[in-house]
Structures are given as structure tokens and as C-alpha cells.
Amino acid sequence: MESTIEVSDLHKRYGRTVALDGVSFTVRPGHVTGFVGPNGAGKSTTMRVVLGLAAPNAGTALVGGVPYRTLRRPLTHVGALLDAGALQPSRSARNHLLWLAHSQGFAARRVDEVLEQAGLGEVRRRKAGGFSLGMRQRLGIAAALLGDPPVLMLDEPFNGLDPEGIVWMRGLLGTLAAEGRAVLVSSHLMSELQHIAAHVVIVGRGRVLADTTVSELLAATPGGSAGSLEDAYFALTRDAVEFRGEVAR
Numbered sequence: 688m689e690s691t692i693e694v695s696d697l698h699k700r701y702g703r704t705v706a707l708d709g710v711s712f713t714v715r716p717g718h719v720t721g722f723v724g725p726n727g728a729g730k731s732t733t734m735r736v737v738l739g740l741a742a743p744n745a746g747t748a749l750v751g752g753v754p755y756r757t758l759r760r761p762l763t764h765v766g767a768l769l770d771a772g773a774l775q776p777s778r779s780a781r782n783h784l785l786w787l788a789h790s791q792g793f794a795a796r797r798v799d800e801v802l803e804q805a806g807l808g809e810v811r812r813r814k815a816g817g818f819s820l821g822m823r824q825r826l827g828i829a830a831a832l833l834g835d836p837p838v839l840m841l842d843e844p845f846n847g848l849d850p851e852g853i854v855w856m857r858g859l860l861g862t863l864a865a866e867g868r869a870v871l872v873s874s875h876l877m878s879e880l881q882h883i884a885a886h887v888v889i890v891g892r893g894r895v896l897a898d899t900t901v902s903e904l905l906a907a908t909p910g911g912s913a914g915s916l917e918d919a920y921f922a923l924t925r926d927a928v929e930f931r932g933e934v935a936r
């Protein structure tokens with residue numbers, strides 16, 4: 688199976704709100720692709736469409752060349768972190784993952800492996816409801832890794848992580864990409880993405896503003912390769928900001 692996410696001319700409306708207005712891009716294996724844009728640009732909607740959680744009004748979204756809903760054991764194809772809060776608070780971290788693993792026919796041994804990989808080995812029996820946001824993010828990552836998928840799609844994985852967690856996440860994303868996986872990561876933290884992403888897709892108001900390598904993007908920005916991804920981002924999104932105050936500098 689190809690390790691790719693391909694979205695093609697996606698359109699999505701919520702009532703009178705246009706969330707996606709013709710979004711197309713491909714996420715390829717072997718590197719981290721950063722997915723960035725102002726609040727309301729359409730990043731989460733795109734990810735939800737890829738996972739079949741939202742139906743587009745037009746366009747297609749494929750994982751490994753096929754629609755998500757046709758995948759027989761989806762967690763072995765794509766691991767996703769969309770909403771780290773979406774868990775049953777009274778379940779322990781381990782039971783949360785066991786429940787997921789059971790639904791897809793994975794062995795309990797795999798649950799313990801991903802708990803260790805996510806740095807949750809010591810708290811595996813604690814109730815997830817008492818977890819900090821950073822620990823929930825780690826649990827979400829463990830769930831995403833459960834099926835050893837060739838494609839990963841992570842919405843704001845750095846949210847709530849402490850400095851040690853940020854360094855850990857950076858290393859993990861790099862490793863997953865180096866293993867040949869396709870890794871799509873949305874983040875508002877440009878400095879983090881500059882560390883880890885080789886490719887970037889920038890969206891604004893439901894449209895793709897740039898789909899390029901980070902080095903090409905920097906070369907085309909005033910300041911050149913010495914500049915920052917943040918400067919390139921602001922130059923591109925200046926006119927596409929929904930809530931201007933939030934990115935004004």
C-alpha cells in the first residue's frame with residue numbers, strides 16, 4: 688500500500704460558512720509535512736474529511752490510494768490524533784488502548800509497546816480522566832501508533848506538552864518519518880515545524896496558499912534561507928486571516 692494522503696479539490700460548507708474551497712495536496716512518505724494556517728483556515732475540517740468524519744460537498748480524499756471508509760482495519764493504515772480529549776475518563780490508559788486494540792484485533796502486547804513508546808508505561812493503570820493535556824496527547828499518540836500505520840495525521844500534537852514532551856514529540860515525528868511513513872502535522876508553532884518539517888502546506892480561508900518544501904519557501908521569502916518559517920507564513924497569510932488580532936504582530 689502507498690503511504691500517502693491525497694486530497695483533491697475538496698469543498699466543504701457548514702451552512703453559509705465555506706470551510707474548504709477547493710483544497711488539493713498530497714502528503715508523501717519519508718518526511719514530515721507541516722499543515723498550517725490561521726484559525727478557521729480549514730485544517731481540522733480537511734483532516735476530518737480524510738478520516739470520513741465529515742462528508743465533503745465535492746472532491747475526494749484518499750489514504751494510500753483509497754477512501755478511508757473502504758479500509759478494513761483502518762488503524763493499520765492511518766493513525767490519527769484529532770482531539771486528545773476524546774476518551775472515556777473512567778478508563779485507565781491501558782484499558783482505553785486495550786478497548787481500541789480489541790476492536791481491531793491487535794494483541795494486548797502491542798498496547799504495552801505503544802504505552803512505553805509514548806512514555807506512559809508508569810501511568811498505564813491511572814484513569815485517563817485525571818491526565819493532563821500533555822499526557823492525553825501522549826495517549827492519543829499511543830493510540831495512533833497502535834496499528835503501526837504507514838500514514839500518520841496529527842492535529843496540534845505539541846499542544847499541552849511540557850518542554851521535555853516537546854523534545855520527545857520532535858524526536859518521535861522525525862523517527863516516524865525516517866522509517867518511511869507519511870506524517871501530516873498541523874501546528875501553530877512555526878518554530879517547531881521549522882525543526883521537523885521538510886514540506887509545508889499553508890492554508891487560508893479554505894484554500895491552499897502554498898504547497899512546497901520548507902527550503903523553497905524560505906528561499907522565496909525576504910530574508911531567504913536565513914529567514915524563519917514564521918516570516919514566510921506571515922507573508923503568505925496576511926490577507927487570509929479570519930481573526931486578524933490573533934496573528935497581528
Ligand SMILES: Nc1ncnc2c1ncn2[C@@H]1O[C@H](COP(=O)(O)OP(=O)(O)OP(=O)(O)O)[C@@H](O)[C@H]1O
Nearest residue numbers: 701704705706724725726727728729730731732733
Ligand atoms: N461542525 C462545524 N459546524 C459549523 N462550522 C464549522 C464546523 N467545523 C468547522 N466549522 C467552520 O469551518 C471553518 C474551518 O474550521 P476548521 O476547524 O477546519 O479550521 P482550522 O484551520 O482547523 O482552525 P483552528 O486553527 O482554529 O483549529 C471555520 O470557519 C469553522 O468555524
